[in-house]
Amino acid sequence: MRKKIVAGNWKMNMDYNEGLSLFSEVINMVKDEVTGSQQAVVCSPFIHLHSLAQMAKGYHKVVIGAQNAHQAESGAYTGETSAKMIHSVGAEYVILGHSERRQYFGETNELLARKTDTALKHGLKPIFCIGETLTERESDQHFDIIKTQLTEGVFHLSEAHFEHIVLAYEPVWAIGTGKTATSQQAQEIHAFIRIEIAAKYGQEIAANTTILYGGSCTPKNAPELFAQPDIDGGLIGGASLKSRDFVDIVKVFN
Numbered sequence: 001m002r003k004k005i006v007a008g009n010w011k012m013n014m015d016y017n018e019g020l021s022l023f024s025e026v027i028n029m030v031k032d033e034v035t036g037s038q039q040a041v042v043c044s045p046f047i048h049l050h051s052l053a054q055m056a057k058g059y060h061k062v063v064i065g066a067q068n069a070h071q072a073e074s075g076a077y078t079g080e081t082s083a084k085m086i087h088s089v090g091a092e093y094v095i096l097g098h099s100e101r102r103q104y105f106g107e108t109n110e111l112l113a114r115k116t117d118t119a120l121k122h123g124l125k126p127i128f129c130i131g132e133t134l135t136e137r138e139s140d141q142h143f144d145i146i147k148t149q150l151t152e153g154v155f156h157l158s159e160a161h162f163e164h165i166v167l168a169y170e171p172v173w174a175i176g177t178g179k180t181a182t183s184q185q186a187q188e189i190h191a192f193i194r195i196e197i198a199a200k201y202g203q204e205i206a207a208n209t210t211i212l213y214g215g216s217c218t219p220k221n222a223p224e225l226f227a228q229p230d231i232d233g234g235l236i237g238g239a240s241l242k243s244r245d246f247v248d249i250v251k252v253f254n
């Protein structure tokens, strides 16, 4: 059975102390309130990773992730952070291909394929984001865009490597806008993604791949979204900055 995951993406929010208090609230609530087999992932800025990983020790329901990693192993890349470094502080996941990285930092599918390889090589599990813009949806290109992002970003992987990938469908028009995809719109794309995975890697791997929905997900809309057969959890931006909201979304799977 595939894993149910709710991942928080703090983006560039929370100074060091704010992040630590938010995370300790999350851990305490998850410990007392979350009963199922779902996993919560908190993807913080780099500065928090080590401390959060220490705080999360012993609670296997809560693990830590980064929001980006460089494609190179190491070297003269001032200001960058490598996958090996991220893994060495105890993070398990890394978000790759978030639309903000694609849009503001010019990350292409080809670059993201390299980042994915390096992350996997160093034991990180990528949460690989895909999704169309509003213009692409309105001109009916969304299926093609998703297919290209999959083909160029992750379908070069061997089966053994692909099994460590979590996918996140995040329609760009729904991110931080308060405009969620309807559960039907999201399910339609998730089902399409699973069909594409099956065509490439076979039914079993497709059935075992966790596919998250992201984009203005809240405690209010999460139950309906997560009830869809191909939606296995969420990637949560804004609502992950409030411990109560984040944990309520994690608890949807209770």
Ligand code: PGA
Residues within 6 Å of the ligand: 009, 170, 174, 175, 176, 177, 178, 214, 215, 216, 217, 235, 236, 237, 238, 239
């Ligand atoms: P949002 O962000 O929940 O604030 O829309 C989601 C994301 O960017 O991952």
